Amino acid sequence: MKLTGAQILVKMIKAQGVDTIFGYPGGATIDIHDEIVRHDDLRHILVRHEQGAVHAADAYSRAHKTTGVALVTSGPGATNTVTGIASAHADSIPMVVFCGQVPTGLIGNDAFQEVDIVGITRPCTKHNYLVKDPDKLAATIQEAFYIARSGRPGPVLVDLPKDILQAEINFQMPEETRLRSYKPNYTPNKKQIAKVVQMVKDARRPVIFAGGGVISSRASEQITRLAQMARIPVTTSLMGLGAFPGTDPLWLGMLGMHGTFRANMSIGNCDLIIAVGVRFDDRVTGNISKFAPHAAIIQIDIDPTSIHKNIPVQCPIVGDCKTTLENILALMEKQNPAQLTVERDLWLDQIDQWKQTTPLKYDQKADIIKPQFVVEKLWEITKGQAIITTEVGQNQMWAAQYYHFDLPNHFITSGGLGVMGFGLPAAIGAKAACPDKLVVDVAGDGSIQMNIQELMTAVENCLDVKIVILNNRFLGMVRQWQEFFYNRAYACTNIENAPDFVKLAEAYGASGFRCTDPACVEDTLRKGLDTPGTVIMDFVVEREESVYPMVPAGGALTEMLLV
Amino acid sequence: METSRYLLSILVDNEPGVLSRIAGLFSGRGFNIDSLSVATTDDPDVSRITMATTCDAQIIEQIKKQLHKLINVITVNDLTEKKYVERQLALVKVHAKPEKRAEILRIVDIFRCRVVDVGHAHYTVEISGDSGKHQAFLSLLKPMGIIEIASTGAIALAREMGK
Numbered sequence: 240m241k242l243t244g245a246q247i248l249v250k251m252i253k254a255q256g257v258d259t260i261f262g263y264p265g266g267a268t269i270d271i272h273d274e275i276v277r278h279d280d281l282r283h284i285l286v287r288h289e290q291g292a293v294h295a296a297d298a299y300s301r302a303h304k305t306t307g308v309a310l311v312t313s314g315p316g317a318t319n320t321v322t323g324i325a326s327a328h329a330d331s332i333p334m335v336v337f338c339g340q341v342p343t344g345l346i347g348n349d350a351f352q353e354v355d356i357v358g359i360t361r362p363c364t365k366h367n368y369l370v371k372d373p374d375k376l377a378a379t380i381q382e383a384f385y386i387a388r389s390g391r392p393g394p395v396l397v398d399l400p401k402d403i404l405q406a407e408i409n410f411q412m413p414e415e416t417r418l419r420s421y422k423p424n425y426t427p428n429k430k431q432i433a434k435v436v437q438m439v440k441d442a443r444r445p446v447i448f449a450g451g452g453v454i455s456s457r458a459s460e461q462i463t464r465l466a467q468m469a470r471i472p473v474t475t476s477l478m479g480l481g482a483f484p485g486t487d488p489l490w491l492g493m494l495g496m497h498g499t500f501r502a503n504m505s506i507g508n509c510d511l512i513i514a515v516g517v518r519f520d521d522r523v524t525g526n527i528s529k530f531a532p533h534a535a536i537i538q539i540d541i542d543p544t545s546i547h548k549n550i551p552v553q554c555p556i557v558g559d560c561k562t563t564l565e566n567i568l569a570l571m572e573k574q575n576p577a578q579l580t581v582e583r584d585l586w587l588d589q590i591d592q593w594k595q596t597t598p599l600k601y602d603q604k605a606d607i608i609k610p611q612f613v614v615e616k617l618w619e620i621t622k623g624q625a626i627i628t629t630e631v632g633q634n635q636m637w638a639a640q641y642y643h644f645d646l647p648n649h650f651i652t653s654g655g656l657g658v659m660g661f662g663l664p665a666a667i668g669a670k671a672a673c674p675d676k677l678v679v680d681v682a683g684d685g686s687i688q689m690n691i692q693e694l695m696t697a698v699e700n701c702l703d704v705k706i707v708i709l710n711n712r713f714l715g716m717v718r719q720w721q722e723f724f725y726n727r728a729y730a731c732t733n734i735e736n737a738p739d740f741v742k743l744a745e746a747y748g749a750s751g752f753r754c755t756d757p758a759c760v761e762d763t764l765r766k767g768l769d770t771p772g773t774v775i776m777d778f779v780v781e782r783e784e785s786v787y788p789m790v791p792a793g794g795a796l797t798e799m800l801l802v
Numbered sequence: 803m804e805t806s807r808y809l810l811s812i813l814v815d816n817e818p819g820v821l822s823r824i825a826g827l828f829s830g831r832g833f834n835i836d837s838l839s840v841a842t843t844d845d846p847d848v849s850r851i852t853m854a855t856t857c858d859a860q861i862i863e864q865i866k867k868q869l870h871k872l873i874n875v876i877t878v879n880d881l882t883e884k885k886y887v888e889r890q891l892a893l894v895k896v897h898a899k900p901e902k903r904a905e906i907l908r909i910v911d912i913f914r915c916r917v918v919d920v921g922h923a924h925y926t927v928e929i930s931g932d933s934g935k936h937q938a939f940l941s942l943l944k945p946m947g948i949i950e951i952a953s954t955g956a957i958a959l960a961r962e963m964g965k
């Protein structure tokens with residue numbers, strides 16, 4: 240069967256179970272876009288900036304449909320994807336980005352809208368390709384998806400010269416992808432499993448520390464069983480929120496720079512850490528030499544490079560989180576339960592004391608809205624069931640602290656790279672993946688302006704997202720650092736010259752509500768969430784509120800600044 | 803931590819861009835490359851990269867794992883952990899004043915090197931051996947006045963059957 244390159248691309252994307260792609264056309268991709276619109280079963284969502292397409296594809300993956308796909312043109316279209324790709328790379332999110340490219344004959348000639356996007360994205364993709372041979376197109380596309388979602392997932396970029404897209408090729412469905420140089424190891428070493436069980440028996444003050452790897456390997460059920468079976472309290476990284484129910488008594492709250500007092504104290508005092516799908520980022524460890532000084536560490540990760548990278552580990556296990564936990568659970572079930580929980584009451588009592596003396600807290604007075612209050616009310620009203628995306632800054636931390644995530648894949652944030660402007664396009668991607676879910680972007684007044692153009696995408700495609708702006712008229716997180724560490728010199732962080740977000744919403748055909756009174760927060764949220772279509776809720780909040788606790792960069796986790 | 807020299811033998815897909823992925827990995831993560839040599843193997847789809855690097859034990863673990871993580875890297879063999887033969891080729895152009903010629907030729911002879919070019923006032927000598935031999939040779943030639951040197955990176959194979 241003869242097909243054009245563009246036809247093969249569309250066929251191969253559909254074969255991967257993808258029903259929605261996010262894109263923006265240009266000269267180099269006209270052939271693809273011309274083909275896509277002929278397929279009713281492949282929806283193309285026209286974003287308003289290529290960065291938006293990539294963040295949307297990222298969130299589409301995370302909301303767990305299938306691998307997200309972005310499609311952009313050559314040159315500036317391709318360079319506009321870099322931030323989104325780097326974010327997905329930092330967060331290990333599977334994604335395939337297709338870029339148009341100038342015809343093969345022009346590559347290297349500084350042609351119009353030519354950039355070496357494969358060179359540019361080499362350090363921020365899991366892998367990337369320039370397709371030069373039309374006969375390899377189909378197999379390369381299949382390989383790209385395979386690499387993106389296997390092993391430790393990540394973004395893959397495929398650069399497609401225009402002549403390849405136009406070539407007529409004898410199409411055959413490629414055989415199953417097999418790569419001699421890439422064989423992720425999913426099954427853990429049996430001996431190490433036995434060692435884990437022994438270490439749990441020996442421990443008196445164990446903690447489970449779960450991360451994004453637990454979410455991506457869909458192992459939250461296993462983490463929960465492990466915690467409950469051996470009565471081990473659980474903390475997570477930002478990326479791991481939702482891996483363990485935020486309302487369970489064993490929940491410690493998030494760990495790290497803005498982690499809870501009891502989570503940070505638990506790590507500082509524990510004698511065993513079971514780290515699952517985490518990479519010990521500096522935001523989570525604080526001063527690495529003072530991290531968990533009394534603990535032995537078990538680390539489970541699919542990626543060998545994550546192990547021993549930042550921290551020495553006594554029991555490393557390379558394997559899929561879910562498979563490994565299943566193995567551990569199977570062996571634990573054969574043990575005497577009392578041996579798995581020695582002196583646990585003492586430990587849990589200690590943790591409870593930390594919780595009682597120093598909980599997360601804020602003081603909502605009558606005159607001005609506290610941002611934390613807005614998030615906590617949002618949690619109550621939505622019964623913790625919404626998918627929450629965030630922008631970056633204080634808004635992101637308050638969303639993490641006060642929306643008590645019970646479910647995995649419900650917290651979608653740019654964790655590793657911290658990209659302002661992530662939340663709105665991510666909300667659109669999540670809504671496209673889960674049309675029946677309520678999707679809320681918890682936003683800052685600064686970040687929301689970074690990809691505000693995507694309001695049009697949401698409205699046009701009836702991807703109803705609700706945006707809650709915690710409007711402090713500051714680049715708040717930077718202001719907070721200036722307050723704490725730069726003598727309150729608020730250089731370049733005052734953004735009170737801002738658009739009227741209500742009118743802005745209306746200008747895009749969305750709805751807007753403003754709230755300035757603490758007494759009206761709940762009403763505004765209810766009204767905003769109940770109003771059909773895309774909605775902005777602009778909460779004018781306390782300007783100089785800070786995120787607590789805070790571990791100053793380079794400090795030990797147990798040395799927190801508290802309210 | 804204590805640093806030492808490591809010699810890695812890396813088999814990779816013989817494809818454009820692979821060397822740049824490896825070089826990028828080293829520069830991006832602040833690893834250091836002492837020498838590098840690349841050529842195809844008996845299998846035209848596979849190239850062998852021999853790389854020497856100086857670092858501590860924890861970094862070499864990361865380097866090996868990070869290399870392995872690259873999709874186009876087939877195997878990473880740390881030769882430092884085993885017995886191996888190592889060779890490096892260099893051409894050394896040295897001042898050859900009449901009164902020094904005999905001594906230079908004597909050194910060349912002792913090191914089993916060869917003079918491959920002779921001029922009115924210089925010799926160019928070819929030396930092959932491991933890096934220790936190169937260093938010893940150069941330190942003896944230095945007093946004669948070395949004009950310039952061209953050297954390959956190290957290449958090496960493990961002293962064992964199989965790949």
Ligand SMILES: Cc1ncc(C[n+]2csc(CCOP(=O)(O)OP(=O)(O)O)c2C)c(N)n1
Pocket residue numbers: 630631632633634635657658659660682683684685686687709711713714715716717
């Ligand atoms: C693209 C990008 N530029 C700059 C930063 C640095 N930065 C981190 S948080 C922040 C302030 C964000 O302000 P806002 O969106 O209003 O959130 P707030 O902290 O006030 O809740 C800035 C500028 C960033 N993370 N991303």
Ligand SMILES: [Mg+2]
Pocket residue numbers: 683684685709710711712713714715
């Ligand atoms: Mg702000």
